[in-house]
Amino acid sequence: MIIDCHGHYTTAPGQHDLWRKSQLAAFREGRPSPGYPAISDDEIRESIEQNQLRLLRERGADMTIFSPRASAMAHHEGDEGVSGQWARACNDLIARVVGLFPETFIGVCQLPQSPGADLTASVAELERCVQMGFAGCNLNPDPSGGRWTAPPLTDRYWYPIFEKMAELDVPAMVHVSSSCNPVFHATGAHYINADTTAFMQFIAGDLFADFPELRLVIPHGGGAVPYHWGRYRGLADMLGKPPLGEHVMRNVFFDTCVYHQPGIDLLVEVIDVGNILFGSEMVGAVRGIDPETGHYFDDTKRYIDKLGLSEADAAKVFEGNARRVYPRLDQALRARGR
Amino acid sequence: MIIDCHGHYTTAPGQHDLWRKSQLAAFREGRPSPGYPAISDDEIRESIEQNQLRLLRERGADMTIFSPRASAMAHHEGDEGVSGQWARACNDLIARVVGLFPETFIGVCQLPQSPGADLTASVAELERCVQMGFAGCNLNPDPSGGRWTAPPLTDRYWYPIFEKMAELDVPAMVHVSSSCNPVFHATGAHYINADTTAFMQFIAGDLFADFPELRLVIPHGGGAVPYHWGRYRGLADMLGKPPLGEHVMRNVFFDTCVYHQPGIDLLVEVIDVGNILFGSEMVGAVRGIDPETGHYFDDTKRYIDKLGLSEADAAKVFEGNARRVYPRLDQALRARGR
Numbered sequence: 090m091i092i093d094c095h096g097h098y099t100t101a102p103g104q105h106d107l108w109r110k111s112q113l114a115a116f117r118e119g120r121p122s123p124g125y126p127a128i129s130d131d132e133i134r135e136s137i138e139q140n141q142l143r144l145l146r147e148r149g150a151d152m153t154i155f156s157p158r159a160s161a162m163a164h165h166e167g168d169e170g171v172s173g174q175w176a177r178a179c180n181d182l183i184a185r186v187v188g189l190f191p192e193t194f195i196g197v198c199q200l201p202q203s204p205g206a207d208l209t210a211s212v213a214e215l216e217r218c219v220q221m222g223f224a225g226c227n228l229n230p231d232p233s234g235g236r237w238t239a240p241p242l243t244d245r246y247w248y249p250i251f252e253k254m255a256e257l258d259v260p261a262m263v264h265v266s267s268s269c270n271p272v273f274h275a276t277g278a279h280y281i282n283a284d285t286t287a288f289m290q291f292i293a294g295d296l297f298a299d300f301p302e303l304r305l306v307i308p309h310g311g312g313a314v315p316y317h318w319g320r321y322r323g324l325a326d327m328l329g330k331p332p333l334g335e336h337v338m339r340n341v342f343f344d345t346c347v348y349h350q351p352g353i354d355l356l357v358e359v360i361d362v363g364n365i366l367f368g369s370e371m372v373g374a375v376r377g378i379d380p381e382t383g384h385y386f387d388d389t390k391r392y393i394d395k396l397g398l399s400e401a402d403a404a405k406v407f408e409g410n411a412r413r414v415y416p417r418l419d420q421a422l423r424a425r426g427r
Numbered sequence: 428m429i430i431d432c433h434g435h436y437t438t439a440p441g442q443h444d445l446w447r448k449s450q451l452a453a454f455r456e457g458r459p460s461p462g463y464p465a466i467s468d469d470e471i472r473e474s475i476e477q478n479q480l481r482l483l484r485e486r487g488a489d490m491t492i493f494s495p496r497a498s499a500m501a502h503h504e505g506d507e508g509v510s511g512q513w514a515r516a517c518n519d520l521i522a523r524v525v526g527l528f529p530e531t532f533i534g535v536c537q538l539p540q541s542p543g544a545d546l547t548a549s550v551a552e553l554e555r556c557v558q559m560g561f562a563g564c565n566l567n568p569d570p571s572g573g574r575w576t577a578p579p580l581t582d583r584y585w586y587p588i589f590e591k592m593a594e595l596d597v598p599a600m601v602h603v604s605s606s607c608n609p610v611f612h613a614t615g616a617h618y619i620n621a622d623t624t625a626f627m628q629f630i631a632g633d634l635f636a637d638f639p640e641l642r643l644v645i646p647h648g649g650g651a652v653p654y655h656w657g658r659y660r661g662l663a664d665m666l667g668k669p670p671l672g673e674h675v676m677r678n679v680f681f682d683t684c685v686y687h688q689p690g691i692d693l694l695v696e697v698i699d700v701g702n703i704l705f706g707s708e709m710v711g712a713v714r715g716i717d718p719e720t721g722h723y724f725d726d727t728k729r730y731i732d733k734l735g736l737s738e739a740d741a742a743k744v745f746e747g748n749a750r751r752v753y754p755r756l757d758q759a760l761r762a763r764g765r
Contacts, residue, residue, distance in 0.1 A: 230610070237573070237610050272568070272575050277627035277662045281651045282620035289615035309658075313619045313651030319687025320647075323713035323724040324615045349657025355693045375661035386661040 090427065091390070092411040092418070093145070095262065095308055095344045095368030096153035096194075100140040101182060102132045109161065109175060116167045125178055133185055140372050142193060148390050150367075154415060155183060156197035156227050160275055162266035165234030169203035173210050176201035180214070184221045192425075195418050196223035197262065200250070202232040204239070208249045215250065219257050224417040226254070228261035228305075230287050235270030235279055242287055243294025251300050260304035260342075260414050263287045276374035284312025288341065292325050292333070297340045304340055304414050306366060310347035310356050318359040334361070342414055344368030345389045345406070348375055353392035362402045366410045367393060428765065429728070430749040430756070431483070433600065433646055433682045433706030434491035434532075438478040439520060440470045447499065447513060454505045463516055471523055478710050480531060486728050488705075492753060494535035494565050495521055498613055500604035503572030507541035511548050514539035518552070522559045530763075533756050534561035535600065538588070540570040542577070546587045553588065557595050562755040564592070566599035566643075568625050573608030573617055580625055581632025589638050598642035598680075598752050601625045614712035622650025626679065630663050630671070635678045642678055642752050644704060648685035648694050656697040672699070680752055682706030683727045683744070686713055691730035700740045704748045705731060 104126040112122045141153060157179035164172055176199045183196045198218035200211035215226050228250065231237050240246045242263070254261060265283040266275075273279040284307045297303060307314070314321060322333055330336045342364050347353050356365065368389065375386045384391055393406060412419035442464040450460045479491060495517035502510055514537045521534045536556035538549035553564050566588065569575050578584045580601070592599060603621040604613075611617040622645045635641060645652070652659060660671055668674045680702050685691050694703065705728065713724045722729055731744060750757035 235575070237575070237608055239610070241610050270575055272577070272579050272624060272628065274624075274627040274631050274662075277630065277659065278620075278624040281623050281655060281658075282616075285619050285623075285651065286610060286612075286616040289612040290610065292615065293612050310654065313623065313654060316648065316651060316654035316690050316693060317619060317685060317687075319685070319690060319717065319724050320619075320713055321615065322719075323686055323715050323717065324612075326715045327713065347655060347657070348661055349655075349697070351693050351696045352654050352657060355654060355689050358689045359687070375658055375665065377661050377664045379657065379661065381660075386657050 090152070091150040091407045092367065093150050093153040093369050093371070094306065094366040094411050095346055095370045096141060096155045097158045097370065097373060098155060098183060098186060099158045099372050100136045101158065102128050102136055104128055105178070105182060106161070108178065112171060112174065113166055116171050122174055128182070130185070130189060133182070134189055137186055137190060142190065144371055145193065148388050150390060151193070153194055154197050154224060154411065154418065155186060155194040157183060157199040159227060159264050160267045162199050162227070162229060163234060164202040164229055164232035164266060165204060165236070165269050169201065169206040169210060172203045173201040173214070176214055180218050180223070187222065195421060196221065197225045197227060198223050200226055200228060202229050204233040208247065212249050212253045215253055215257065215259070219259060219417070222421070224415040224421070225259045226261050227264040229265055230263055230283055231265050234266060235268030235273045241290040241294065243290050243296045251303055255300055255302055258416050260306060262306040262308055264308055280309055280374070281312045284309050285314060288312065288314045288321070288337070291337045291341060292321060292330060293328060297337070304342065306342045306344060306414065308344045308346055308368065308370070310345060310352060311343035311360070315343070315356045315359050338364055342366055342410065345393060346370045346387070347389070348386040349379070350392050350395060353389065353396065357396055357398070362398070362405050363410060365406050366414060367407045428490070429488040429745045430705065431488050431491040431707050431709070432644065432704040432749050433684055433708045434479060434493045435496045435708065435711060436493060436521060436524060437496045437710050438474045439496065440466050440474055442466055443516070443520060444499070446516065450509065450512065451504055454509050460512055466520070468523070468527060472527055475524055475528060480528065482709055483531065486726050488728060489531070491532055492535055492562065492749065492756065493521060493524060493532040495537040497565060497602050498605045500537050500565070500567060501572060502540040502567055502570035502604060503542060503574070503607050507539065507544040507548060510541045511539040511552070514552055518556050525560065533759060534559070535563045535565060536561050538564055538566060540567050542571040546585065550587050550591045553591055553595065553597070557597060557755070560759065562753040562759070563597045564599050565602040567603055568601055568621055569603050572604060573606030573611045579628040579632065581628050581634045589641055593638055593640055596754050598644060600644040600646055602646055618647055618712070619650045622647050623652060626650065626652045626659070626675070629675045629679060630659060630668060631666060635675070642680065644680045644682060644752065646682045646684055646706065646708070648683060648690060649681035649698070653681070653694045653697050676702055680704055680748065683731060684708045684725070685727065686724040687717070688730050688733060691727065691734065695734055695736070700736070700743050701748060703744050704752060705745045
């Protein structure tokens, strides 16, 4: 079975995004938020069947770990109340997708983070979503949207959410949202920078001594990390830390959202297959067809298929690691005899 | 001949760094800066012979394009006047190194950038340094040191320095300094993020339409870019830009500061050898010996030697590209019959 660990609902019905716009307009004008619009099951079905489900089938995958559109989380907009409403609306929509396509999707939630706010609301929303059957969350290391005003992920500021994740046995994908800083293109710089930044924070800190069971997925193939693996091994050494395999890689996983063959080749060459989860971020950041291959850039399964992995290793990347990192997904699958 | 395009004077005599400390202390206390200390030729000679020169010889390279310590530029400290004094002191020290070892070093200057200040002082300092025989400059895309308050490099804010670079026919290496933002480890996150960020700015903008002859070196192997080359090709396409080879890669070059073999393999696989300049950033960010190889992480010549490049391609990476990107280096070498 083939599980894509990284999919966002980028194709949600238009009313959902329109509501967000009117919610933010109301906030700016000091008015109460408008009521959330009616969206029919058929509209949701259509938005999924014509996009994620179609592509999943065409590409030969079975399931997606599915979360709200990352670039639209925009925790820097509005205030904590606005982020709370928006996160609930987005997560409830994911729950409806999962309800309509339970064989194909399992939910990962957006958190109601907000610059300067503590994580109380995020802890509560994570708990609510896990009760709805979600298997994890997306944690934004920069709720300021490119201003980078929050402390490093190893700071105690973040501990309440890590404690709740440990208690619920769910992982987080470390995933920023859009950037309000014009220097950072969202999907071309901010996303990749955040991945790199988070990994280096884990090296410099000692988070996993406090949370030995914590599991964090760094998306987009780990940002720049695998390409600079020698630099990170060397920096860990210079900082007097244990080797990365002990210090970080018991807790940190990378997805395969790397959109060309040489990148995937490198990823699998330097990172243990036990730390790699198949992912495509489809339908996502890069939607075109690569003129050099004639296939979608984000059809990452093709690159992995070309690696010539052993059957056991391929099973880890495509299924086993995801079931291990997201145990609630594993439980849900087992309950269905899969 | 083997030219290392990326070396910093990280081993300057202690008085130099002590002066910087007292300069900043004086600024904070509203006192005038102290006088710059006497540093003898012998002290400079020793600091170079025991470090860069020794390692250059041990590793089999001939020359280094040499600039002040990047992490110490710290444009976010003090004000424009402080940055001006500091840049002149650092550049004058580089000029002395070059004067003592003219066969081995050629200068690249630090600019007196300062958050919020325009580039008038930087233009003047570049001109002064080129008159002293320097071949280029280091341009900091984030003089705020991790707060990222300057506009993108494609913004007209930067045009005065690009105009002066074009007039003087010198390139810039895009190189940030230390980070005062605790989320960004300097050499593990801020450096690499800046490289990635700058490249994406060049894709999203149209800088090289205005400056067709401008040459910019993105260090540290281009940040995350080669690893995510498919993403960048795809994003250029989505943004309606020409292919990267036309749109960016006539003007942008990557060094080889990637500290393991698989990273260098990938770099040379995806990036045209005409765009790759040998560099090590020695003595720099990662100073240890890789336990997996028994050699220094930053002995990047070893990785390149193992690529099996043709003689013509190796000559480009080790010498020809550097002479083309830094024409004043080429002129200086020719004047010496090299």
